[in-house]
Amino acid sequence: MSKIxxxxxxxxxxxFVSPIAYIVLTVFLVLAGRDFAYNRAYFSPDAGQFAxxxxxxxxxxxxxxxxxxxxxxxxxxxxxxxxSGTMETLMTAPVxxxxxxxxxxxxxxxxxxxxxxxxxxxxxxxxxxxxDLKPDxxxxxxxxxxxxxxxxxxxxxxxxxxxxxxxxxxxxVAAALILALLWRxxxxxxxxxxDWLTQAVxxxxxxxxxxxxxxxxxxxxxxxxxxxxxxxxLFAAVGVVAVRRWR
Amino acid sequence: xxxVRNLTKVYGDTVAVDDVSFEVARGEVVGxxxxxxxxxxxxxxxxxxxAAATSGEAYMGGYHVFWDSDEVRRIxxxxxxxxxxxxxxxxxxxxxxxxxxxxxxxxxxxxxVAESIDSCGLETVGRRVIGQLSKGFRQRVGLADALVGDxxxxxxxxxxxxxxxxxxxxxxxxxxxxxxxRTVLLSTHILPEVEMICGRTxxxxxxxIVADAPTADLMKQTGADERLEDVFIRLTAEQGEAA
Numbered sequence: 410m411s412k413i414x415x416x417x418x419x420x421x422x423x424x425f426v427s428p429i430a431y432i433v434l435t436v437f438l439v440l441a442g443r444d445f446a447y448n449r450a451y452f453s454p455d456a457g458q459f460a461x462x463x464x465x466x467x468x469x470x471x472x473x474x475x476x477x478x479x480x481x482x483x484x485x486x487x488x489x490x491x492x493s494g495t496m497e498t499l500m501t502a503p504v505x506x507x508x509x510x511x512x513x514x515x516x517x518x519x520x521x522x523x524x525x526x527x528x529x530x531x532x533x534x535x536x537x538x539x540x541d542l543k544p545d546x547x548x549x550x551x552x553x554x555x556x557x558x559x560x561x562x563x564x565x566x567x568x569x570x571x572x573x574x575x576x577x578x579x580x581x582v583a584a585a586l587i588l589a590l591l592w593r594x595x596x597x598x599x600x601x602x603x604d605w606l607t608q609a610v611x612x613x614x615x616x617x618x619x620x621x622x623x624x625x626x627x628x629x630x631x632x633x634x635x636x637x638x639x640x641x642x643l644f645a646a647v648g649v650v651a652v653r654r655w656r
Numbered sequence: 657x658x659x660v661r662n663l664t665k666v667y668g669d670t671v672a673v674d675d676v677s678f679e680v681a682r683g684e685v686v687g688x689x690x691x692x693x694x695x696x697x698x699x700x701x702x703x704x705x706x707a708a709a710t711s712g713e714a715y716m717g718g719y720h721v722f723w724d725s726d727e728v729r730r731i732x733x734x735x736x737x738x739x740x741x742x743x744x745x746x747x748x749x750x751x752x753x754x755x756x757x758x759x760x761x762x763x764x765x766x767x768x769v770a771e772s773i774d775s776c777g778l779e780t781v782g783r784r785v786i787g788q789l790s791k792g793f794r795q796r797v798g799l800a801d802a803l804v805g806d807x808x809x810x811x812x813x814x815x816x817x818x819x820x821x822x823x824x825x826x827x828x829x830x831x832x833x834x835x836x837x838r839t840v841l842l843s844t845h846i847l848p849e850v851e852m853i854c855g856r857t858x859x860x861x862x863x864x865i866v867a868d869a870p871t872a873d874l875m876k877q878t879g880a881d882e883r884l885e886d887v888f889i890r891l892t893a894e895q896g897e898a899a
Binding site: 411412415416418419422423426427493494495496497498499500501502503504505654655 | 701705706707726727730732734736740741742745754757758759798801805
């Protein structure tokens with residue numbers, strides 16, 4: 410485990426020389442900025458709904474984007490190591506499978522945080538332009554906290570898929586599909602989760618658990634969902650790396 | 657230092673390594689010779705704890721390659737076939753990273769990296785990005801990586817492939833020097849290399865060991881105008897006929 414800082418640093422530096430990471434960063438910021446600008450025009454400050462509406466919409470929009478952009482960040486993590494043969498040099502150094510998987514996860518999470526930081530400009534702008542009607546800080550803080558948890562879970566899914574699939578494009582598509590399925594599980598059952606089965610399917614919904622964060626509520630059940638999903642997918646990734654190595 | 661007992665590795669229907677046993681003593685430089693697909697790389701991967709054997713046992717420095725894989729990886733320096741490296745890193749940065757992974761204590765790291773750069777002739781490219789290096793330099797970065805942890809055992813899979821004649825000579829001299837203080841298992845296709853630097857030769861064919869003897873003794877089996885190459889061809893041909 411003492412090797413994790415060195416591995417995380419390596420992972421992070423790999424992101425900063427990767428064109429795809431810059432593309433993801435640009436697309437994320439441009440689309441988030443576009444959504445913010447659109448909502449700023451749509452919600453009238455006079456109607457008293459501007460501040461809350463703009464930020465809630467932005468948070469929800471970013472949460473959906475994360476599901477589709479994170480797989481582009483995670484697709485190369487382990488599959489590229491396998492394809493280029495560097496897995497052999499990595500795994501013949503005294504590092505554990507767990508350390509490798511956790512470092513990949515933390516390195517990507519580090520880049521994800523870097524990706525979110527510029528979007529803080531939007532709430533700051535809201536403060537500056539909203540006059541006397543200052544926006545409520547609660548939903549902003551909980552919303553960003555929720556985005557971090559959502560990002561964690563999405564990255565864990567991506568790390569796991571990247572360990573399973575050798576081809577990077579397939580890894581991105583498979584991770585996006587899993588995340589989309591988890592998203593739709595919550596969305597399709599919304600408002601009609603009456604029996605236990607539908608409720609169970611709804612509980613799997615990755616954005617269903619984000620809803621309360623965007624409203625300013627931090628519910629421990631939602632936190633537990635994201636933490637459990639992250640732990641499960643990372644645990645599976647460690648298992649896949651071990652099986653690949655020893656089979 | 658290296659102890660291999662009845663090692664077998666099966667992939668699906670293919671037996672890549674078939675009941676292989678040998679030992680390498682401390683300070684020996686042993687050539688591991690065989691055709692493509694003979695089982696050299698698979699054996700080396702098992703010895704470096706990268707792959708698991710289907711059956712049999714192997715010990716490196718007394719540590720079991722499966723059960724004590726962390727200790728094995730601590731005492732073994734490995735240069736894999738085709739030298740996989742992180743192309744986006746600079747040579748110095750890569751070796752510092754690898755020295756951290758190999759647990760080199762922080763106060764010693766810079767010195768160890770400098771020494772491995774120096775012994776592999778990488779002084780002129782230390783600040784260059786690995787992806788822009790020639791094959792020869794890449795090979796030497798791989799060798800420097802194998803050395804940076806100051807390992808007791810070196811497993812080198814075709815260390816001179818892609819090097820120019822001068823680099824080949826320097827690398828052979830370096831391996832010879834390393835063999836004075838370390839145990840070296842060296843896989844190669846280049847038989848004159850084995851003649852020059854390996855005190856003992858193990859010949860593997862179709863996953864089985866067909867010869868294991870001091871290189872000088874193998875050379876004695878040759879005729880007046882023969883080289884080790886001829887012995888190798890004869891041994892592997894005999895094995896093919898027997899099969």
